[in-house]
Amino acid sequence: xxxxxxxxxxxxxxxxxxxxxxxxxxxxxxxxxxxxxxxxxxxxxxxxxxxxxxxxxxxxxxxxxxxxxxxxxxxxxxxxxxxxxxxxxxxxxxxxxxxxxxxxxxxxxxxxxxxxxxxxxxxxxxxxxxxxxxxxxxxxxxxxxxxxxxxxxxxxxxxxxxxxxxxxxxxxxxxxxxxxxxxxxxxxxxxxxxxxxxxxxxxxxxxxxxxxxxxxxxxxxxxxxxxxxxxxxxxxxxxxxxxxxxxxxxxxxxxxxxxxxxxxxxxxxxxxxxxxxxxxxxxxxxxxxxxxxxxxxxxxxxxxxxxxxxxxxxxxxxxxxxxxxxxxxxxxxxxxxxxxxxxxxxxxxxxxxxxxxxxxxxxxxxxxxxxxxxxxxxxxxxxxxxxxxxxxxxxxxxx
Amino acid sequence: xxxxxxxxxxxxxxxxxxxxxxxxxxxxxxxxxxxxxxxxxxxxxxxxxxxxxxxxxxxxxxxxxxxxxxxxxxxxxxxxxxxxxxxxxxxxxxxxxxxxxxxxxxxxxxxxxxxxxxxxxxxxxxxxxxxxxxxxxxxxxxxxxxxxxxxxxxxxxxxxxxxxxxxxxxxxxxxxxxxxxxxxxxxxxxxxxxxxxxxxxxxxxxxxxxxxxxxxxxxxxxxxxxxxxxxxxxxxxxxxxxxxxxxxxxxxxxxxxxxxxxxxxxxxxxxxxxxxxxxxxxxxxxxxxxxxxxxxxxxxxxxxxxxxxxxxxxxxxxxxxxxxxxxxxxxxxxxxxxxxxx
Numbered sequence: 233x234x235x236x237x238x239x240x241x242x243x244x245x246x247x248x249x250x251x252x253x254x255x256x257x258x259x260x261x262x263x264x265x266x267x268x269x270x271x272x273x274x275x276x277x278x279x280x281x282x283x284x285x286x287x288x289x290x291x292x293x294x295x296x297x298x299x300x301x302x303x304x305x306x307x308x309x310x311x312x313x314x315x316x317x318x319x320x321x322x323x324x325x326x327x328x329x330x331x332x333x334x335x336x337x338x339x340x341x342x343x344x345x346x347x348x349x350x351x352x353x354x355x356x357x358x359x360x361x362x363x364x365x366x367x368x369x370x371x372x373x374x375x376x377x378x379x380x381x382x383x384x385x386x387x388x389x390x391x392x393x394x395x396x397x398x399x400x401x402x403x404x405x406x407x408x409x410x411x412x413x414x415x416x417x418x419x420x421x422x423x424x425x426x427x428x429x430x431x432x433x434x435x436x437x438x439x440x441x442x443x444x445x446x447x448x449x450x451x452x453x454x455x456x457x458x459x460x461x462x463x464x465x466x467x468x469x470x471x472x473x474x475x476x477x478x479x480x481x482x483x484x485x486x487x488x489x490x491x492x493x494x495x496x497x498x499x500x501x502x503x504x505x506x507x508x509x510x511x512x513x514x515x516x517x518x519x520x521x522x523x524x525x526x527x528x529x530x531x532x533x534x535x536x537x538x539x540x541x542x543x544x545x546x547x548x549x550x551x552x553x554x555x556x557x558x559x560x561x562x563x564x565x566x567x568x569x570x571x572x573x574x575x576x577x578x579x580x581x582x583x584x585x586x587x588x589x590x591x592x593x594x595x596x597x598x599x600x601x602x603x604x605x606x607x608x609x610x611x612x613x614x615x616x617x618x619x620x621x622x623x624x625x626x627x628x629x630x631x
Numbered sequence: 632x633x634x635x636x637x638x639x640x641x642x643x644x645x646x647x648x649x650x651x652x653x654x655x656x657x658x659x660x661x662x663x664x665x666x667x668x669x670x671x672x673x674x675x676x677x678x679x680x681x682x683x684x685x686x687x688x689x690x691x692x693x694x695x696x697x698x699x700x701x702x703x704x705x706x707x708x709x710x711x712x713x714x715x716x717x718x719x720x721x722x723x724x725x726x727x728x729x730x731x732x733x734x735x736x737x738x739x740x741x742x743x744x745x746x747x748x749x750x751x752x753x754x755x756x757x758x759x760x761x762x763x764x765x766x767x768x769x770x771x772x773x774x775x776x777x778x779x780x781x782x783x784x785x786x787x788x789x790x791x792x793x794x795x796x797x798x799x800x801x802x803x804x805x806x807x808x809x810x811x812x813x814x815x816x817x818x819x820x821x822x823x824x825x826x827x828x829x830x831x832x833x834x835x836x837x838x839x840x841x842x843x844x845x846x847x848x849x850x851x852x853x854x855x856x857x858x859x860x861x862x863x864x865x866x867x868x869x870x871x872x873x874x875x876x877x878x879x880x881x882x883x884x885x886x887x888x889x890x891x892x893x894x895x896x897x898x899x900x901x902x903x904x905x906x907x908x909x910x911x912x913x914x915x916x917x918x919x920x921x922x923x924x925x926x927x928x929x930x931x932x933x934x935x936x937x938x939x940x941x942x943x944x945x946x947x948x949x950x951x952x953x954x955x956x957x958x959x960x961x962x963x964x965x966x967x968x969x970x971x972x973x
Binding site for chain 2: 276335348382388392504620622
């Protein structure tokens with residue numbers, strides 16, 4: 233690896249298919265998805281949608297984290313602390329403030345889950361007021377940082393569904409600039425009525441398990457989860473004799489500048505993001521072995537992303553798949569969860585299956601990997617796109 | 632776009648001190664900003680942001696920036712509130728997507744990108760009182776690494792009735808009906824407001840440049856006695872003596888505890904002229920961008936508007952070279968920004 237590469241030395245993850253990285257890997261290898269009906273809170277949409285919900289209550293998560301009650305962690309903060317703790321452990325970090333260590337999280341929902349639950353009482357009763365300051369997006373980052381004992385650089389990114397990819401990118405750029413020795417980066421988002429109803433009002437939720445890149449795809453399934461990566465400079469890796477899981481070699485961010493929620497027909501933003509990431513990694517498109525696509529299974533995303541991939545890869549499209557049929561679309565966390573999956577693909581030499589694919593799309597001849605494929609991979613590209621035209625791509629390379 | 636109206640040469644000489652719990656920004660006519668139908672759908676934050684962005688670019692030769700980076704603590708609260716209320720009122724039925732679409736934190740940066748057809752780097756930072764400084768740091772990274780030549784940088788937070796009512800209920804915002812200022816604040820909480828502050832940032836000095844941002848530092852938490860070492864570390868990193876800081880712009884907001892941090896930092900800089908601005912901007916997560924605008928004004932015009940003086944310690948200086956901006960909110964999200972003449 234070039235001296236400019238950023239090492240990934242730790243990963244942590246919780247999603248609807250498992251509470252650890254290992255559980256997630258086992259579920260994917262077994263082809264076991266995590267979609268179900270909503271159980272954790274009441275909603276009118278219960279029987280209409282499938283979600284990637286984590287079957288642990290907030291109380292169970294609090295107990296697992298040994299949090300003293302009453303606290304004002306929202307579910308986003310709980311899931312984030314759960315995954316970030318794993319990432320630190322995986323990186324063998326005991327004294328988190330030993331080096332210049334930062335924390336960059338991301339979320340789209342923030343503390344909306346508690347605001348939607350208790351907000352209607354706030355003006356008449358003070359019983360739940362402790363959750364009022366938990367509403368802003370930055371609050372979960374502060375709580376997670378405090379939980380991890382980080383005193384220093386802490387911030388938060390929110391670019392809708394590409395949030396975590398941008399948090400990862402920001403961390404890498406801070407290390408490159410020599411401002412941090414290591415940084416914990418990623419994202420967390422809890423399911424909420426607000427987001428479920430929002431996506432429902434946009435008519436982009438499928439009433440069946442989602443089918444990315446399929447002609448019959450009907451929309452997405454929402455999910456929840458959190459994932460964090462520990463990024464370290466080469467110097468920090470050498471000093472600590474750290475085990476490197478993978479390298480973050482490329483990253484790109486561009487804006488589609490087409491529509492607030494829809495992607496352009498030619499996937500311009502996605503194309504530019506992938507192009508930039510390849511340039512940063514100094515790789516040719518043909519050197520990418522696997523693309524973990526954004527692949528939400530909305531008619532618009534998959535067509536736009538597919539076209540962008542055709543523009544980048546021409547006639548040599550690498551193996552690709554969307555892992556969202558396993559986890560649901562975990563919004564701000566998706567970029568981090570899928571970054572961990574990309575690293576697993578490199579470590580385990582496998583390409584994950586794109587579940588529920590039956591019929592190729594009419595617009596192009598692109599068929600995702602439908603069964604698990606064991607093959608050596610050196611470079612994996614991961615895409616994350618969001619409302620507001622925010623497109624980001626990351627490239628991970630074998631350690 | 633602020634409680635003091637739009638940015639203009641006599642911005643500070645015409646400024647009025649805020650003495651209410653919640654003060655809205657003076658909204659200009661948005662005619663010409665977009666189609667009347669589009670303007671009607673836009674929240675205050677979107678309108679203010681797009682207007683301020685246009686104004687910042689208007690002072691430069693840049694038409695389409697290489698990147699757009701924004702900071703906002705609460706994001707698009709007006710649309711979030713709207714969608715949430717309609718979800719409550721209609722029990723999850725008959726919901727229309729417009730307010731949901733516009734509720735994401737990145738809406739303003741996205742709308743500006745759309746309007747300018749700007750396909751470059753686009754990120755929104757959302758970390759409470761250091762949201763704007765996170766965006767500023769991101770900007771510095773892009774410009775100093777040589778990746779980009781110019782960046783449109785903004786800090787936006789809007790008043791949303793319900794969100795602000797909640798913050799008032801929690802004691803963050805003063806009670807309605809009080810007439811307290813930053814300096815004669817007695818009751819708990821602070822005076823809140825809203826604003827959109829945009830800056831055109833570039834690697835090259837131009838004829839219209841205000842000054843240079845040298846560095847920015849962020850720190851999640853500090854105890855009051857640690858404010859001094861936070862400052863010293865920052866000055867050491869930037870190889871500058873405390874005596875070389877001509878003015879320090881402090882985030883005094885009238886909250887007894889918050890202001891102790893500013894007192895502590897001021898003591899570390901006995902020869903520096905202390906200034907403040909939240910009596911003009913009001914408190915909101917990205918209000919420290921107003922502090923940067925004040926610094927830019929001083930550097931460019933080489934004069935300190937009297938309304939910014941914190942106390943009588945006003946030396947007869949004629950040049951203002953190095954200015955430091957210190958902000959935090961409720962002991963969290965401490966930031967230092969160093970700017971100088973260019």
